[in-house]
Amino acid sequence: MEPTTTEVRLRRMKFRAWHRGTREADYMIGGFFDHNHAGWGEAEMALFELLIDEDDVEIMAWALGTEPVPVRYAGAMMTAMQKLDYVDIP
Numbered sequence: 001m002e003p004t005t006t007e008v009r010l011r012r013m014k015f016r017a018w019h020r021g022t023r024e025a026d027y028m029i030g031g032f033f034d035h036n037h038a039g040w041g042e043a044e045m046a047l048f049e050l051l052i053d054e055d056d057v058e059i060m061a062w063a064l065g066t067e068p069v070p071v072r073y074a075g076a077m078m079t080a081m082q083k084l085d086y087v088d089i090p
Helices: 005-018 023-039 042-051 056-064 076-083
Strands: none
Touching: 005 023, 005 042, 023 042, 023 056, 023 076, 042 076, 056 076
């Protein structure tokens, strides 16, 4: 059985979320994806796809609150990312 378009997109997002280039970014962005993606609709998936096109340093700065969040990412997803309660470091 062929995977659906949504399944393919989610696999791609998961890979990109967990293969950022640094362990810290992998945990922050990949952990966020794992913890939250199941409840996402089309709008959230599209926003996350845009977000993961950004540089790790910027995403982490927005999540940590050291840089202001751009208007295009401000909202529920970034608020959830800023909680950092999803990071499980083995």
